[in-house]
Amino acid sequence: MAIEDDVTVVGGGIAGMTAALAAAREGVDVRLLSHKDSTLKSASGLVDVLGYLPESDGEGPLSDPFEAIPQLPDAHPYRTVGVEGVREALAVFDGVVGDRYRGDHTDRNALVPTHGGAVKPTARYPASAAAGLASDDRSALLVGFETVTDFDAPLAADHLESAGVPFAARGATISFPGDFRVDAKITRFADALDADERVAVQGDGYTTELPVREALAEAVKPHLRGAERVGFPALLGQHRPDEVRESLEAELGAAVFEVPMGPPSIPGMRLEGALTGACREAGVRFTTGNPVVDYEEGGRAGSEDIAAVRVERNGAAIPFHADQFVLATGGLVGKGIDSDREGVAEPIFDCHVPHSGDRYDWFADAAFGDHPFARFGVETDDDLRPLDRRGDVEFPNLRAAGAVLGGHDFAAEKSGAGVSLATGVAAGRSAAKEVSDS
Numbered sequence: 001m002a003i004e005d006d007v008t009v010v011g012g013g014i015a016g017m018t019a020a021l022a023a024a025r026e027g028v029d030v031r032l033l034s035h036k037d038s039t040l041k042s043a044s045g046l047v048d049v050l051g052y053l054p055e056s057d058g059e060g061p062l063s064d065p066f067e068a069i070p071q072l073p074d075a076h077p078y079r080t081v082g083v084e085g086v087r088e089a090l091a092v093f094d095g096v097v098g099d100r101y102r103g104d105h106t107d108r109n110a111l112v113p114t115h116g117g118a119v120k121p122t123a124r125y126p127a128s129a130a131a132g133l134a135s136d137d138r139s140a141l142l143v144g145f146e147t148v149t150d151f152d153a154p155l156a157a158d159h160l161e162s163a164g165v166p167f168a169a170r171g172a173t174i175s176f177p178g179d180f181r182v183d184a185k186i187t188r189f190a191d192a193l194d195a196d197e198r199v200a201v202q203g204d205g206y207t208t209e210l211p212v213r214e215a216l217a218e219a220v221k222p223h224l225r226g227a228e229r230v231g232f233p234a235l236l237g238q239h240r241p242d243e244v245r246e247s248l249e250a251e252l253g254a255a256v257f258e259v260p261m262g263p264p265s266i267p268g269m270r271l272e273g274a275l276t277g278a279c280r281e282a283g284v285r286f287t288t289g290n291p292v293v294d295y296e297e298g299g300r301a302g303s304e305d306i307a308a309v310r311v312e313r314n315g316a317a318i319p320f321h322a323d324q325f326v327l328a329t330g331g332l333v334g335k336g337i338d339s340d341r342e343g344v345a346e347p348i349f350d351c352h353v354p355h356s357g358d359r360y361d362w363f364a365d366a367a368f369g370d371h372p373f374a375r376f377g378v379e380t381d382d383d384l385r386p387l388d389r390r391g392d393v394e395f396p397n398l399r400a401a402g403a404v405l406g407g408h409d410f411a412a413e414k415s416g417a418g419v420s421l422a423t424g425v426a427a428g429r430s431a432a433k434e435v436s437d438s
């Protein structure tokens with residue numbers, strides 16, 4: 001029997017999941033198709049809306065992202081959804097994450113320390129990072145682990161102090177208590193903290209066993225020296241981060257926070273879990289693990305519509321029919337936009353991706369310059385429908401959301417998750433309304 005849904009979303013990242021959630025909450029049947037892990041497993045778990053204006057040459061950061069949105073270029077996805085669209089999407093996000101995230105009390109960006117010792121402007125941050133804000137003047141001890149080499153705590157503390165934060169920062173590197181493999185993954189440490197596993201601890205000429213949270217606090221205590229808060233790399237539990245933090249705070253007598261990390265990102269995985277749960281609760285069906293490779297033309301409403309997308313499975317191409325489609329396949333990193341020496345393309349629907357024919361124009365001379373490739377992606381009309389090279393809608397029943405959209409440079413602007421959320425919610429709602437109205 002043919003697979004038939006009202007709305008099919010392609011892509012399982014923050015854009016695809018918010019599109020699917022928003023559509024399902026409008027009361028239509030939604031299926032989400034996704035191939036591999038999304039960027040959530042690599043990204044920090046922070047939800048940036050807008051930290052810097054494009055071409056600001058690093059000047060800033062912006063204190064109020066909403067005030068700055070109207071100053072963005074016309075082609076920017078935020079100009080398509082508008083300030084209200086961004087606010088509505090954040091309200092959806094806040095509802096999904098509840099007290100797992102902070103920042104909804106103000107329009108102002110928070111400044112969160114990063115694992116490199118920089119300070120990052122962001123709109124929403126995990127509750128686990130709240131005690132670490134750079135605007136807080138309490139003295140901080142950063143604690144790194146010998147085997148977690150991405151976080152050099154003494155160096156990060158030095159960088160923070162040189163960046164002029166209003167607090168004293170020190171760093172210490174310790175070994176994670178217990179007999180863990182030298183190459184243990186950070187998820188292994190997180191699991192141990194979740195379960196409060198008992199670990200062997202060396203004393204003065206003896207070995208004893210302690211619950212790992214207590215053992216960790218004991219290892220930190222000699223370095224505390226009056227610090228009012230202690231920051232750890234973000235591995236304080238995958239499933240019970242509040243409980244782990246509370247235990248450490250009680251043992252240490254100091255506030256405890258997580259410093260967001262690079263891949264694999266435990267806060268990103270926690271966020272993925274929250275979004276997946278909300279989608280399932282809203283009735284979204286997930287089909288994962290295989291790529292969408294192309295599409296069939298001629299849907300219900302006319303021959304220019306997409307009738308189905310085709311998923312490659314064991315050498316066969318399985319059609320998934322729907323009334324409306326959302327393309328949320330990510331950007332250059334996730335291969336939602338593909339490039340080779342000849343050009344830049346959107347691989348499923350072959351949507352037009354504006355770019356210069358001369359590939360030397362794709363890059364700026366300076367390594368950290370304003371590279372055109374960072375803004376590559378599909379262009380849309382004001383209903384997020386991709387446009388062809390003449391500026392006409394490619395397919396009446398296709399919308400695009402997230403990093404597959406052009407016109408923004410998420411890394412330079414610090415706008416990644418915000419763009420995905422805002423366009424995901426708008427595309428999902430619009431696709432669902434189209435179904436309801438037909």
Ligand SMILES: Cc1cc2nc3c(=O)[nH]c(=O)nc-3n(C[C@H](O)[C@H](O)[C@H](O)COP(=O)(O)OP(=O)(O)OC[C@H]3O[C@@H](n4cnc5c(N)ncnc54)[C@H](O)[C@@H]3O)c2cc1C
Nearest residue numbers: 011012013014015035036039048292330334402403416417
């Ligand atoms: C290292 C790193 C750190 C970051 N840090 C931050 C940060 O601190 N704050 C912030 O706001 N943003 C950050 N970002 C950016 C932000 O995470 C992304 O912009 C955002 O997550 C993109 O979401 P998306 O859903 O649009 O795309 P993606 O997360 O890339 O998801 C795309 C999905 O589409 C699927 N897909 C692709 N092609 C196909 C296909 N043919 N068939 C089926 N499925 C397909 C993929 O498997 C994936 O599930 C960071 C990004 C990176 C890479």
